[in-house]
Amino acid sequence: MRIGLLTGGGDCPGLNAAIRGVVKHALGEYGHSVIGFRNGWKGVAQGDVQPLGRSDIRNVLPVGGTLLGTARFHPHSEDGGMDAVLTTLEAERIDALVCIGGDGTVHAASKVAEAGVPMIAIPKTIDNDVEGTDLSIGFHTAVNIATDAIDRLHTTAESHNRVMVVEVMGRHAGWIAVNAGIAGGAEVVLAPERPFDIDKVVRFLRHRHRAHASFSIVVVAEGAVPAEGSAMDFTQRLGRFGEIVAGSVGEAVAAEIAERTGFDTRLTVLGHVQRGGTPTPTDRILGSRFGVAAVDAAASGRTSVMTAVRGDEVHLVPFDEVAGKVKHVPEELLRVADTLA
Template identity: 40%
Template sequence: MRKIGVLTSGGDAPGMNAAIRAVVRKAIYHELEVYGIKNGYQGLIEGNIEKLEIGSVGDIIQRGGTMLRSARCEEFKTDEGQQKGIEQLQKHEIEGLIVIGGDGSFRGAQKLTEKGYPCIGVPGTIDNDINGTDFTIGFDTALNTIIEAIDKIRDTATSHERTYIIEVMGRDAGDLALWAGLADGAESILIPEKQDDFDDVITRLIRGHERGKKHSIIILAEGVGSGFSYGQRIQEATNLETRVTVLGYIQRGGSPTASDRVLASRLGAKAVDLLLEGKAGRMVGIQKNKLVDHNILDILSKQHTINDEMYKLSKELSI
């Protein structure tokens, strides 16, 4: 193998730049040529490809987002779109591809692998919803962004004796809400995997108010529903003044934490190793602080599950 490509796809995540840097520098260390594909699979179809040198990835490890940019591409889900991508890979003589993204990105990587182009997936998503790895690139940074916001909101909640609902990202997975809620002592944590009984949430709020609690914090993953609708229901049921904050895309931005930079560097470098070993259709991950790799098909066939121990603990500590 002489030439490899790298792209980022789907939602951006802090630490993607660190992963790109690791891929480029590890590949060049092994005397490979590296080509960056801009705008994800859309850029692959359009041939938006350029050679990357050591200096191309200088001074990016501390930057959020992705220097290669990202885009969602419906066309690449079709055989015709995939064939256009393959033609661009052939044109540039790219023999292997590293895809940094989430499960949708990995489906594209698997399709290319099946059609003769070896791909390795690197899990990059703030949702931490990829099987086969304890953590995904960007999760730790997003989590710390959420915690910082909750800490500030708690100051106001205490001053005005209000109930605050904080809506965080997590359409299908509640890791961000669960970890943030446990770290910040939330009264209730509402996540897609565990549909809490509304009456239980109300009981907790009333019980806390009756024992003199001055404020309450509820963390709501967006997959459960609208924070504003939930807030209105709570205020009507308890007569407690309730405010809602939707953190939105602020969770995706910002300089990656040290943890995300190290994780991204390790995973990006490991992906290059797998290509050099002749492997394809694999995803790199980290489990118990050891680098691992799994068949992408196995990863995609399993549904993400929440840490039940942590969820139970959050209930026990929020009495």
């Protein structure tokens, strides 16, 4: 059997563990071959192949990123993209294609599956918003990095009596913000799940600093949005910046707090450090388990499925149960973030 393999979308720590899992298990347990494609779906379209053997995956477990490279490219939305993909897969005699990616990649996978290709997806996204699985690859490491940053900001906030605003990733869901906020002991956590009222945030901080505290940590997900009816000024601040610098929401929040409270307020935008570097053990284990499960699925003919973890167990979930859905932070966790503020 010839198993194709690609990584698509934004990179994150743990991808190499999944690649290693696929290769070791396919070769060792089944004697199958693994054909990698470079730079995501683009490499499939262009026939950019890299056969993967044991020596290619030596020492990659603790290394972030993806040894296959990645790119944002969707075959079904490019002219001739789908044909090019199918041509390559036939030319390379691929019996099943494993793609490691987020929303977009899984969506592309379901389109390619509709064209008759046996597909298995492995979920990765530091935002952790893929439906059907407790965890996606990369999320856990991102929470660790964000918590480490909050820990560091904590001591300097306290020494200087400052409000520290820290913007973390999370476009459609606030998993990183809420988890790192709880772990780092943040006073305020703004997540996409709950449009925020800047007036309320300001009132809370004023009250806190009047009562007993001299500093505060405010964690803002990049996808946090002001509630309707919030102060106009604030809404206008948003979107002032271009593509190269992240931080527009965080910057607006920090500016409002500074202006309205008079507190010494500073912004930190964590940005790309959240998606790089050595994966945590959890992400390495998750990638390894998903890689093994994907090969087992391919070998047993279970396709159009995504690997998933629920509690202690690994499952296979049909594409149509997960495609196009966003997994949001549960109410209980949001409440813990609030109550421990």
